[in-house]
Amino acid sequence: MKLFYAPTSPFVRKVMISAHELGLVDRIELVPAAVSPINRNADVVAQNPLGKIPALVTDDGVALYDSRVICQYLNSVASGQVIPPEGPARWTALRDEALGDGLMDAAVLIRYETFVRPEPLRWQEWIDGKFEAARSAVRGIEAQAQALEGRNDIGVISIACALGYLDFRNPEFDWAALAPRTAKWFAGYKAHPSFQATMPK
């Protein structure tokens, strides 16, 4: 399999952690791919018309995207448990994946607004709205922090990637101050070799 990737994308990281946990890393060839909302990458567009990463090309030559679909596919290839097959554990995992993804979306839009967009065109209310969404998401994670313990499904992987991305891009946001129980869980989660092997650089 080939994965179009960038080492700083939290959505790519979600896929890579899943691949580590599923024992599939050695079967994935990484293809470095820089993308931006303004400048499109033709190599990526050829596989994913949306021009976004991660995009996976399977051994059968089928292009799959986005990160959620790729994680479901990898779980299927490995007959794994990153995606619980049914019941409440499945819906909690998928719902928490959406929560982590939504937090990442907010953080990436903050990054675009405060780093990519020309300064005179930045809109403070938009930035405020995205930070409020991020705070709300962190509070939502904190409200169920006890339920994160001991899990290793796509929900906690996504939440960990989102928190790691905030630490990487917005350390001054200090999410841990809003979510002390989550911070305690995250301190333990960080020890996973899959998390250590995928730290953004």
Place this chain on the structure above:
Amino acid sequence: MKLFYAPTSPFVRKVMISAHELGLVDRIELVPAAVSPINRNADVVAQNPLGKIPALVTDDGVALYDSRVICQYLNSVASGQVIPPEGPARWTALRDEALGDGLMDAAVLIRYETFVRPEPLRWQEWIDGKFEAARSAVRGIEAQAQALEGRNDIGVISIACALGYLDFRNPEFDWAALAPRTAKWFAGYKAHPSFQATMPK
């Protein structure tokens, strides 16, 4: 079940079409919920910390989001075929769902930039980039237009919602001019009662 919804959201529409196709519409109570990227809706935030719709509360009182998770859940409740259970049909359906979702994301971001953001703060390169992503997505759909015929899975539902949203918000974009075979398929798809019952107003 309760669904927080707005009649113009393409992501809500994806859920509602799925509910129609799965025979679950009568079991869903609709709760009108206006959301915006700037002003958050406390009733929605109470169920989905991200403050976005659609959000579903199951009969067991569990909150589920986003649209992908809700569609998977509804398919499971109905033991349906909107989400194919395995094999190539599954990956095509989920990949096409991501393609339709990505097209909707681009269209919604265009809407925010050109309608919600104050005019002096609009950035033409961002708008151009999102329209290019939309054109690229439409071309990607066109490249596989023959494979859309006869399907009724979440992939074609998502693509139909995206194209319907473009027709609703950006008729001047004229996606059909880029994708004549897709336009022919869409003309037939539109006849589905589920599509007619969920037209944005």
